[in-house]
Amino acid sequence: MLLSLYNADEPLTIGILGGGQLAKMTAQAAYRMGLRVAIIEHGANSPAGAMTKIDFPEGWNSPEALEQFIEASDIVTLENEFIDVAILERIAERRPVFPTPETMRLAQDKLIQKTTMANAGIPVPRFARIDTVEQGYEFGATHNYPFVMKTRTHGYDGYGNMTVKRDNNVLVAFKKFTSDPDAPREVMAEEFITFRKELAVIVARNRRGEVVLYPCVETVQENHICRWVLAPALIEARLQKKAQEIALAAVEAVKGVGIFGVEMFLTENDEILFNEIAPRPHNSGHYSIEGCYTSQFENHIRAVCNLPLGSGELITSATVMLNLLGVRPGSGVPDTIVGLLQNPRVSLHLYGKKDSRMGRKMGHLTAIGNSVEDAQERLIKAEQDLVW
Amino acid sequence: MLLSLYNADEPLTIGILGGGQLAKMTAQAAYRMGLRVAIIEHGANSPAGAMTKIDFPEGWNSPEALEQFIEASDIVTLENEFIDVAILERIAERRPVFPTPETMRLAQDKLIQKTTMANAGIPVPRFARIDTVEQGYEFGATHNYPFVMKTRTHGYDGYGNMTVKRDNNVLVAFKKFTSDPDAPREVMAEEFITFRKELAVIVARNRRGEVVLYPCVETVQENHICRWVLAPALIEARLQKKAQEIALAAVEAVKGVGIFGVEMFLTENDEILFNEIAPRPHNSGHYSIEGCYTSQFENHIRAVCNLPLGSGELITSATVMLNLLGVRPGSGVPDTIVGLLQNPRVSLHLYGKKDSRMGRKMGHLTAIGNSVEDAQERLIKAEQDLVW
Numbered sequence: 001m002l003l004s005l006y007n008a009d010e011p012l013t014i015g016i017l018g019g020g021q022l023a024k025m026t027a028q029a030a031y032r033m034g035l036r037v038a039i040i041e042h043g044a045n046s047p048a049g050a051m052t053k054i055d056f057p058e059g060w061n062s063p064e065a066l067e068q069f070i071e072a073s074d075i076v077t078l079e080n081e082f083i084d085v086a087i088l089e090r091i092a093e094r095r096p097v098f099p100t101p102e103t104m105r106l107a108q109d110k111l112i113q114k115t116t117m118a119n120a121g122i123p124v125p126r127f128a129r130i131d132t133v134e135q136g137y138e139f140g141a142t143h144n145y146p147f148v149m150k151t152r153t154h155g156y157d158g159y160g161n162m163t164v165k166r167d168n169n170v171l172v173a174f175k176k177f178t179s180d181p182d183a184p185r186e187v188m189a190e191e192f193i194t195f196r197k198e199l200a201v202i203v204a205r206n207r208r209g210e211v212v213l214y215p216c217v218e219t220v221q222e223n224h225i226c227r228w229v230l231a232p233a234l235i236e237a238r239l240q241k242k243a244q245e246i247a248l249a250a251v252e253a254v255k256g257v258g259i260f261g262v263e264m265f266l267t268e269n270d271e272i273l274f275n276e277i278a279p280r281p282h283n284s285g286h287y288s289i290e291g292c293y294t295s296q297f298e299n300h301i302r303a304v305c306n307l308p309l310g311s312g313e314l315i316t317s318a319t320v321m322l323n324l325l326g327v328r329p330g331s332g333v334p335d336t337i338v339g340l341l342q343n344p345r346v347s348l349h350l351y352g353k354k355d356s357r358m359g360r361k362m363g364h365l366t367a368i369g370n371s372v373e374d375a376q377e378r379l380i381k382a383e384q385d386l387v388w
Numbered sequence: 389m390l391l392s393l394y395n396a397d398e399p400l401t402i403g404i405l406g407g408g409q410l411a412k413m414t415a416q417a418a419y420r421m422g423l424r425v426a427i428i429e430h431g432a433n434s435p436a437g438a439m440t441k442i443d444f445p446e447g448w449n450s451p452e453a454l455e456q457f458i459e460a461s462d463i464v465t466l467e468n469e470f471i472d473v474a475i476l477e478r479i480a481e482r483r484p485v486f487p488t489p490e491t492m493r494l495a496q497d498k499l500i501q502k503t504t505m506a507n508a509g510i511p512v513p514r515f516a517r518i519d520t521v522e523q524g525y526e527f528g529a530t531h532n533y534p535f536v537m538k539t540r541t542h543g544y545d546g547y548g549n550m551t552v553k554r555d556n557n558v559l560v561a562f563k564k565f566t567s568d569p570d571a572p573r574e575v576m577a578e579e580f581i582t583f584r585k586e587l588a589v590i591v592a593r594n595r596r597g598e599v600v601l602y603p604c605v606e607t608v609q610e611n612h613i614c615r616w617v618l619a620p621a622l623i624e625a626r627l628q629k630k631a632q633e634i635a636l637a638a639v640e641a642v643k644g645v646g647i648f649g650v651e652m653f654l655t656e657n658d659e660i661l662f663n664e665i666a667p668r669p670h671n672s673g674h675y676s677i678e679g680c681y682t683s684q685f686e687n688h689i690r691a692v693c694n695l696p697l698g699s700g701e702l703i704t705s706a707t708v709m710l711n712l713l714g715v716r717p718g719s720g721v722p723d724t725i726v727g728l729l730q731n732p733r734v735s736l737h738l739y740g741k742k743d744s745r746m747g748r749k750m751g752h753l754t755a756i757g758n759s760v761e762d763a764q765e766r767l768i769k770a771e772q773d774l775v776w
Contacts, residue, residue, distance in 0.1 A: 002721045002738075011721060011740060028416060031439055034721070034738030034751065051419055053441050293733045293756075302729065311732040315703065315756065333390045333399060333422070341690065344699040345681045350390070350422030352399060363422065368681075368703065 002034060004074050011036050014301060015073025015095070017060060017088075019046025021351040021361065022079035022281045025289070027051050029297040040069040047352045048079075060087055070094055077258060077304045079280050081108060082154050098207070098257040098304040099279040106254040107279045109152045111188040113254075117274050120253035122246055124274045125265070127190045136170040139189040146192045149173040151185040157359070158224020160185070163192065193273060195265040199233055200284035201247035203260045204299035207306040212299055213248055214292065214312040216240035219263070219284050225359050226283045229321040230372045231291055231314060235266065242272050250277050259300035261285060283323065283361070288312065290347050290366050291319030319368045320375035324350075326360035327388050339385030340365075346382045356388070390422060392462050399424050402689060403461025403483070405448060405476075407434025409739040409749065410467035410669045413677070415439050417685040428457040435740045436467075448475055458482055465646060465692045467668050469496060470542050486595070486645040486692040487667040494642040495667045497540045499576045501642075505662050508641035510634055512662045513653070515578040524558040527577040534580045537561040539573040545747070546612020548573070551580065581661060583653040587621055588672035589635035591648045592687035595694040600687055601636060602680065602700040604628035607651070607672050613747050614671045617709040618760045619679055619702060623654065630660050638665050647688035649673060671711065671749070676700065678735050678754050679707030704756045708763035712751040714744035715776050727773030728753075734770045744776070 004010040014030045016023040019041030027037040027048050037052045042059035049055040054072050058065035060083065070076075076097045078088075085108065088101040099107070106116045114127045126143050130136050140147055145167065151160035162173045177187050198221065202214035216235070220228035233240060247262035254277065261282020263275040285296035294302075294310025302309050326332075332353040340348065350363040365382055367375040392398040402418045404411040407429030415425040415436050427437045430447035437443040442460050446453035448471065458464075464485045466476075473496065476489040487495070494504045502515045514531050518524050528535055533555065539548035550561045565575045586609065590602035604623070608616035621628060635650035642665065649670020651663040673684035682690075682698025690697050714720075720741040728736065738751040753770055757763040 002725065003719070009719075009742075024419070028419065031412070031416065031740070032737055034740035036438060036740075050424060050441070051439055053438070053443070055441070293735075308726060308729040309732075310729065313733075331391075331397075337390065338696060341696040341698065344697075345701075347681075349420055352419070352422035352424075354397075 006071075006074060012074045012305070013038050013054065013072060014304070015040070015069055015076040016048065016079055017076065017083050018079035019043075019048040019055075020079055021047050021353075023048035024051065024351060025286070025295075025297045026077070026079065026281060026300050029295060029301050032298070033301060035301070038069055038072045040065060045354065050352065066090075075304050077300065081279050096304075100255070100257065103254045103256050103279055107256075107277055110150055110155070110276070111152045111186075113277060114188070114190075114274075116253050117250055117277075120249060122249050122253065122274045123271065125191045125193050127188060130174065130187050130189045133171050133174045136164070136174050136189060137167060140164060140167055140170060143189075143191045148190045148192055149177065150188055150190060151177045152188050153185060154183065157226075158221075161224070164189075193265045193275075194268060196268050196270075197233065197235065197266040198275070199235075199243045199264040199266055199272065200229070200282065201244050201262050201264070202282060202285035202288065202296045202312070203247050203251045203256070203262060204296070204303050204309050204312065205251050205256055205258070205260070206303040206309055207257050210309055211248060211251070212294070212309040212312045213244045214285060214288060214296065215314055216243040217284055217287070223359060225323070225325060225361075227323050227325070228376070229284050229287050230376070231287050231319045231321075232372075234372060239266065239270060239272065246272055246274055250274055254279070258303050259285075259296050286349070286364050287319040287321040287366055289349075291315060291368055316368045317370050318372045318375050319366060320372055320379055322365045322379040322383060323361055324363040324365060324383070324386070326356035326358055326362050329357045330355070332356045332362060335387045337386060339387065340382050342385065343378060343382035345369075346378060394459075394462060400462045400693070401426050401442065401460060402692070403428070403457055403464040404436065404467055405464065405471050406467035407431075407436040407443075408467060409435050409741075411436035412439065412739060413674070413683075413685045414465070414467065414669060414688050417683060417689050420686070421689060423689070426457055426460045428453060433742065438740065454478075463692050465688065469667050484692070488643070488645065491642045491644050491667055495644075495665055498538055498543070498664070499540045499574075501665060502576070502578075502662075504641050505638055505665075508637060510637050510641065510662045511659065513579045513581050515576055518562065518575050518577045521559050521562045524552070524562050524577060525555060528552065528555055528558060531579045536578045536580055537565065538576055538578060539565045540576050541573060542571065545614075549612065552577075581653045581663075582656060584656050584658075585621065585623065585654040586663070587623075587631045587652040587654055587660065588617070588670065589632050589650050589652070590670060590673035590676065590684045590700070591635050591639045591644070591650060592684070592691050592697050592700065593639050593644055593646070593648070594691040594697055595645050598697055599636060599639075600682070600697040600700045601632045602673060602676060602684065603702055604631040605672055605675070611747060613711070613713060613749075615711050615713070616764070617672050617675050618764070619675050619707045619709075620760075622760060627654065627658060627660065634660055634662055638662055642667070646691050647673075647684050674737070674752050675707040675709040675754055677737075678756050679703060705758050706760045706763050707754060707756045708760055708767055710753045710767040710771060711749055712738075712753060712771070712774070714746055714748035714750050717743070717745045720744045720750060723775045725774060727775065728770050731766060731770035731773065733757075734766060
């Protein structure tokens, strides 16, 4: 199904809500298959918006822009999981939307997300809704300190999380999120997991329920932001398999269609606990572009178009990805990449963001190789040669 | 050097003369590095034109469009080697152009091209300028029949070539090209080479003269159009190396900067003869997208930007590409790719051309694997499942 259903003789147009790097890489995959791409985002010159004429920089909160975006698109998907579900439902009255509004209702709010997983029998950290500061004290008393206070929506890269170390921190944490003058948010609490490793599995699931499970990888965070992804995770095969099973169950629990990033904790007791699910392409899957037979972005397109999914297997023994994070504010363009590119076997991705800031995801580097260690060493060396 | 030199604070914009699939795949590589892309082509909705807002569908023969294209671009390159060199020279007065007008003068006309190679000591088939039909008879008498009559410019995929089997075919061949009412062309003659295999090597060369030689591959033509590319060519290592040396010499003979596809014949005596050079990305290099550490398209961008080149080595033992050629006129969109995609380890590229015709290059399939045979079998099976 590669012709538009709505605009005779035109190629199928994938409409993506959001224009950042995830949309950019999804758009790349769409173009490779001869499709067209429509982007709606708040702001001109987004990384994905630059790659298409069918661009709506007024964003989905503009009724006119949303209308034109719907008209231009055949199948709609997203790169940003915080879109108001009401907007997705409005689109879904007229166009296929994947992931569906139903999936988004189950996934967007971390409390509902966790509850859904727990109800499906998926192992999760202990958690509770926290509507009053008293409930916060109660959680700490029951499950010990430290625990994690989280906003139920709009958290990412550590924003929206706070570790509550003792009872006299509960009030501060609670107020920080619930009384934020710009964006007051509801919160929840979770037990603090002392993990041995953080794991992730990308899952693709198409409209027929066919599934591809990507390898279990290890993610390494620095300052709450993903820095490294090591594929495969250096854990026993049975644990890798367990992680994949949990990831699959998580996607099925939200009736997911599209591409999903499922994050998990590996505890000191070798237990695997569900952490979070992102109903979109995920940072932990960028390694798949060079590393796997089919990238997460291509399988994203195939899944929402209900096409057969491609193999998510690794091509070589190991693939490692290193995020290139902003080291200073200012220009989003590096001073020079000449030194970096003198490393001949690394793949450079720069997202084309105009402005940098500390910790901002500006691009990534990927190396494929015979071992995680070998690939990681090459990336460390290459990044040292990059001058921002 | 990733910022525009001409438009403050804007990312570097690569301007590509031509909007077909070669420009499309080059644009993909440019976007991955955070660059922008400008396309000038005759016609709207070209495969590459769809991927950018900076699109000039009036073409380079329109002075206004050319002017706007030059203004919008920082570095100019091409996917179409038949552009009037005078236009390239006009652009070169204001922007870096690679390959240079000088290279294009040496490469565009097959007679000048062959003469340049011969002068550089590169082994070539015997050839001659044919300005009169008498010279045609003379060539046949001297070098035997059959021989090949070729237009000196604008030939591709077999168009512009005719095999002259005996002396009473000379006149017909000569007139066919020189008296064509639509496009009369000058011609040359070459001895007919009974080859064992046709070989190709992609060469990247940047502005500093740094070079990357891709593997020696075998190309298999059907009806004069490239159908298969087998990487590496199944010939002795010393012959692969010889082919690479000839390819390098050919690119240096035209002072080439950018990416070049050099085609060669392997004779029954294991001699390697230069056949042609294309001063642009080449069909014989598409396998490099999945098959090599750095694709020809990425090295094209790096070369014209004078960045260090990436490794052209194969990632696995073998990679095979199969061209998807039009089997009927009509829509450029296949009826269904579902069957094809049920083959999990093939990479599908569809160029997004609106119309198909017999033999038109509509896309390609690539398989990477442990052997050429294994990859080729998978592609044969996958293509059988494609329904145009």
